[in-house]
Amino acid sequence: MVDITHKNNTLRTAVAEATVKVSHPDTIAAIQNRQVPKGDVLEMAKTAGLFGVKRTSDVIPDCHPLPIEYTSVDYEIEGLQVRIIMTVKTIYKTGVEVEAMHGASVVALTMYDMLKPIDKGVEVQNIRLVKKKGGKSDFKDQFK
Amino acid sequence: MVDITHKNNTLRTAVAEATVKVSHPDTIAAIQNRQVPKGDVLEMAKTAGLFGVKRTSDVIPDCHPLPIEYTSVDYEIEGLQVRIIMTVKTIYKTGVEVEAMHGASVVALTMYDMLKPIDKGVEVQNIRLVKKKGGKSDFKDQFK
Amino acid sequence: MVDITHKNNTLRTAVAEATVKVSHPDTIAAIQNRQVPKGDVLEMAKTAGLFGVKRTSDVIPDCHPLPIEYTSVDYEIEGLQVRIIMTVKTIYKTGVEVEAMHGASVVALTMYDMLKPIDKGVEVQNIRLVKKKGGKSDFKDQFK
Amino acid sequence: MVDITHKNNTLRTAVAEATVKVSHPDTIAAIQNRQVPKGDVLEMAKTAGLFGVKRTSDVIPDCHPLPIEYTSVDYEIEGLQVRIIMTVKTIYKTGVEVEAMHGASVVALTMYDMLKPIDKGVEVQNIRLVKKKGGKSDFKDQFK
Amino acid sequence: MVDITHKNNTLRTAVAEATVKVSHPDTIAAIQNRQVPKGDVLEMAKTAGLFGVKRTSDVIPDCHPLPIEYTSVDYEIEGLQVRIIMTVKTIYKTGVEVEAMHGASVVALTMYDMLKPIDKGVEVQNIRLVKKKGGKSDFKDQFK
Amino acid sequence: MVDITHKNNTLRTAVAEATVKVSHPDTIAAIQNRQVPKGDVLEMAKTAGLFGVKRTSDVIPDCHPLPIEYTSVDYEIEGLQVRIIMTVKTIYKTGVEVEAMHGASVVALTMYDMLKPIDKGVEVQNIRLVKKKGGKSDFKDQFK
Numbered sequence: 001m002v003d004i005t006h007k008n009n010t011l012r013t014a015v016a017e018a019t020v021k022v023s024h025p026d027t028i029a030a031i032q033n034r035q036v037p038k039g040d041v042l043e044m045a046k047t048a049g050l051f052g053v054k055r056t057s058d059v060i061p062d063c064h065p066l067p068i069e070y071t072s073v074d075y076e077i078e079g080l081q082v083r084i085i086m087t088v089k090t091i092y093k094t095g096v097e098v099e100a101m102h103g104a105s106v107v108a109l110t111m112y113d114m115l116k117p118i119d120k121g122v123e124v125q126n127i128r129l130v131k132k133k134g135g136k137s138d139f140k141d142q143f144k
Numbered sequence: 145m146v147d148i149t150h151k152n153n154t155l156r157t158a159v160a161e162a163t164v165k166v167s168h169p170d171t172i173a174a175i176q177n178r179q180v181p182k183g184d185v186l187e188m189a190k191t192a193g194l195f196g197v198k199r200t201s202d203v204i205p206d207c208h209p210l211p212i213e214y215t216s217v218d219y220e221i222e223g224l225q226v227r228i229i230m231t232v233k234t235i236y237k238t239g240v241e242v243e244a245m246h247g248a249s250v251v252a253l254t255m256y257d258m259l260k261p262i263d264k265g266v267e268v269q270n271i272r273l274v275k276k277k278g279g280k281s282d283f284k285d286q287f288k
Numbered sequence: 289m290v291d292i293t294h295k296n297n298t299l300r301t302a303v304a305e306a307t308v309k310v311s312h313p314d315t316i317a318a319i320q321n322r323q324v325p326k327g328d329v330l331e332m333a334k335t336a337g338l339f340g341v342k343r344t345s346d347v348i349p350d351c352h353p354l355p356i357e358y359t360s361v362d363y364e365i366e367g368l369q370v371r372i373i374m375t376v377k378t379i380y381k382t383g384v385e386v387e388a389m390h391g392a393s394v395v396a397l398t399m400y401d402m403l404k405p406i407d408k409g410v411e412v413q414n415i416r417l418v419k420k421k422g423g424k425s426d427f428k429d430q431f432k
Numbered sequence: 433m434v435d436i437t438h439k440n441n442t443l444r445t446a447v448a449e450a451t452v453k454v455s456h457p458d459t460i461a462a463i464q465n466r467q468v469p470k471g472d473v474l475e476m477a478k479t480a481g482l483f484g485v486k487r488t489s490d491v492i493p494d495c496h497p498l499p500i501e502y503t504s505v506d507y508e509i510e511g512l513q514v515r516i517i518m519t520v521k522t523i524y525k526t527g528v529e530v531e532a533m534h535g536a537s538v539v540a541l542t543m544y545d546m547l548k549p550i551d552k553g554v555e556v557q558n559i560r561l562v563k564k565k566g567g568k569s570d571f572k573d574q575f576k
Numbered sequence: 577m578v579d580i581t582h583k584n585n586t587l588r589t590a591v592a593e594a595t596v597k598v599s600h601p602d603t604i605a606a607i608q609n610r611q612v613p614k615g616d617v618l619e620m621a622k623t624a625g626l627f628g629v630k631r632t633s634d635v636i637p638d639c640h641p642l643p644i645e646y647t648s649v650d651y652e653i654e655g656l657q658v659r660i661i662m663t664v665k666t667i668y669k670t671g672v673e674v675e676a677m678h679g680a681s682v683v684a685l686t687m688y689d690m691l692k693p694i695d696k697g698v699e700v701q702n703i704r705l706v707k708k709k710g711g712k713s714d715f716k717d718q719f720k
Numbered sequence: 721m722v723d724i725t726h727k728n729n730t731l732r733t734a735v736a737e738a739t740v741k742v743s744h745p746d747t748i749a750a751i752q753n754r755q756v757p758k759g760d761v762l763e764m765a766k767t768a769g770l771f772g773v774k775r776t777s778d779v780i781p782d783c784h785p786l787p788i789e790y791t792s793v794d795y796e797i798e799g800l801q802v803r804i805i806m807t808v809k810t811i812y813k814t815g816v817e818v819e820a821m822h823g824a825s826v827v828a829l830t831m832y833d834m835l836k837p838i839d840k841g842v843e844v845q846n847i848r849l850v851k852k853k854g855g856k857s858d859f860k861d862q863f864k
Contacts, residue, residue, distance in 0.1 A: 001791040003809065004789045004790065005731055011437055043331035043332060046327070047332045048203065048204060060250075061192050061254060061771065062182050062258060064787070065785075067498065067787075069437045069525070070435040109245060110204050113207060116242075123272045126270075127253070127267075127268040183766070188767045190764075191767035195634065201342055202342065205338045205339065206338065208355070212640060215577040234581075290470070290549075290646075292645045335493070345630055347541075348542050349623045349626045349627065350545055381645070390541055393541060394491055400533065401530045402494060413557070414557055415556040475616045479619070479781045480623065482782065500785055501724045501784065503721040523725055614782050623781070624780060636829055638833055673836070681829060682780075685779075685818065685821060685825060685847070686780050686782075689782055689818045692817070693722075699846065700848065701846055
């Protein structure tokens with residue numbers, strides 16, 4: 001684990017995304033109309049994702065435990081794709097990129113699990129960092 | 145959560161994969177030669193993945209806790225891609241697809257975290273089910 | 289911890305309830321119209337409760353880990369009270385009463401946490417077993 | 433999750449209580465004389481409660497992880513009631529009310545679980561905030 | 577992780593021990609008279625140990641999750657040594673040796689943590705398997 | 721739990737060690753040549769130990785949750801003994817001795833679990849603090 005004892009606290013923000021692709025428009029409709037038998041997919045997946053962000057250092061060996069000070073989950077639906085946008089903030093010595101990516105992956109996997117009974121063709125595509133702010137190197141993807 | 149009290153135990157196998165794509169051949173070399181500063185990437189990620197599989201029901205709301213009876217992680221390196229193949233078995237009333245996918249995602253995210261300091265272009269691509277055996281509907285992807 | 293190695297598996301059901309009392313009808317309206325700033329209270333609390341049920345043996349010292357095979361959360365709103373009804377089933381050697389009660393308490397506390405910013409008078413009242421089936425002694429409360 | 437990146441650290445204290453009501457004086461005597469078959473109820477429940485406080489952000493979706501800097505559990509026995517008083521302190525940007533309430537609920541449920549074999553009429557009553565200090569709005573219940 | 581899908585359930589028992597050595601008879605007296613400032617050492621350490629046994633597969637990578645059906649902690653005090661005897665039982669396809677050893681180590685470390693403020697010379701000595709029953713090879717140490 | 725709200729943050733370092741003793745030189749050779757059937761013992765045990773350090777406050781009742789800012793695991797092999805040296809650092813109000821000892825014990829138990837199939841005589845010996853720096857009382861063992 002990287003030694004961060006000499007580092008200073010700064011505000012860090014990270015935005016990660018994951019994409020869930022379904023195989024039929026009916027699946028999207030079921031999500032939007034809260035008619036998926038297992039429950040309200042977007043709300044339940046968001047809740048699981050909040051826990052996912054907070055538990056990152058318990059899942060990824062080299063991640064430092066850190067004070068998660070803000071987390072949000074947004075969804076953008078386009079065609080057969082649900083894009084999950086996970087934002088995480090902290091004021092700490094190290095960034096929250098992996099926390100955001102881990103949270104996004106948990107949201108995506110929860111959606112997969114809940115949609116599986118009604119759609120056999122669901123896939124999780126691309127978990128990636130979109131934006132990172134604070135710390136040594138800012139990073140901004142060609143995001144929009 | 146789906147009621148599984150009336151179901152029978154059968155042998156279930158699931159194979160999932162995730163792909164980690166790096167941006168430079170040097171990263172692949174560093175992985176293979178165990179020279180990544182954060183440690184032995186393939187071994188540490190595998191270990192994290194074992195925990196990931198076992199902790200699936202604690203991460204995904206509707207997943208039943210179940211007796212994980214076998215888990216393995218294999219890697220296939222081709223060009224800039226590391227393909228993670230996660231196999232899970234149980235003898236239980238419900239399958240282990242989400243367990244395999246969750247484990248694969250944890251392996252991939254651990255690799256991302258460990259490679260981040262030496263390669264800013266790492267991405268996690270495609271977490272998906274490759275094979276499922278046992279239960280109502282066998283499933284086999286056009287896997288090779 | 290009680291020795292259960294000599295016991296037989298039977299179907300066990302437990303129903304527990306917890307009551308959350310708010311101080312103003314506006315709070316109930318905000319819950320029902322999904323307008324609580326922290327999010328959709330009933331869905332998020334249900335999700336937290338599913339995890340709560342599954343994690344009971346990790347929270348209560350003498351509880352045996354056991355295969356949770358069914359969990360559901362229902363809500364009944366009457367006046368200023370939200371009654372949480374948590375049902376849990378297993379086929380195992382010991383019952384799921386504490387699992388149901390623990391799950392109900394987590395749902396209630398999540399509601400408390402989410403409602404706190406808009407209502408300072410929220411209280412959690414009465415976490416109790418309503419029904420128990422299977423095992424040595426059936427138990428049925430004067431539930432309605 | 434509420435964004436707390438702009439807030440300042442201040443000393444925060446919260447006191448919550450939960451009440452366990454038993455159905456017979458013999459149960460109280462068994463507790464006090466450490467003769468409950470499952471073990472020393474007050475000590476084991478206190479220990480479970482310490483873990484409960486520390487694990488709050490892993491149980492309640494919107495709770496921020498925070499540095500628990502003090503926790504204590506006190507018991508007051510009156511007639512058939514055991515009142516659990518859980519005190520929690522932190523120096524952080526947000527309060528510890530839910531932490532105190534969650535800890536109190538875990539103490540109460542552990543008592544319920546341990547007393548169940550000797551008293552079928554145990555109930556958990558009223559988990560509520562008694563006192564809150566620090567942060568925007570101090571709060572003091574008519575606590576004695 | 578070893579594949580156990582083909583194995584049969586049998587009753588398995590494991591007994592492990594750990595030894596905590598203190599540096600002064602006053603420490604032993606404080607333990608026995610429940611006068612250690614941090615609390616009742618033997619009861620709190622036992623409680624922590626119960627959780628430790630149940631959480632073994634979440635701590636040791638290759639351990640299968642399994643149904644812990646019995647756990648007990650006993651203490652034997654001789655001179656400056658406290659011997660911790662942890663017994664675990666399951667009916668499952670694989671044994672509970674590591675569960676017993678992990679539980680014993682958690683009891684020992686909890687004692688260490690609680691005694692540290694009053695005795696700087698506490699050591700944890702010898703965590704080892706004492707007896708194993710069930711499965712392929714019974715094992716019995718020259719235990720007394 | 722000790723009240724640390726009045727304490728100041730200082731840099732704290734703790735080094736703990738645990739010793740694993742095997743019964744035959746072949747076991748040492750299998751470890752060094754990465755030929756143990758369960759996997760790469762030193763890497764997997766190190767990974768488990770990182771998680772162990774970070775999870776200490778969830779395992780030991782009175783341990784405060786704290787920001788682990790550095791962790792390393794080193795091994796020294798002499799004859800039939802593998803000495804595990806676990807170093808932990810934080811900048812916080814309380815030390816990381818128990819974190820270091822807990823991490824060392826998890827490394828040792830993982831080694832035990834992985835070596836068990838090829839060597840029935842493995843023992844975990846002596847988990848102890850070697851060095852402590854920062855805080856009220858520095859401590860240095862006659863370590864070499």
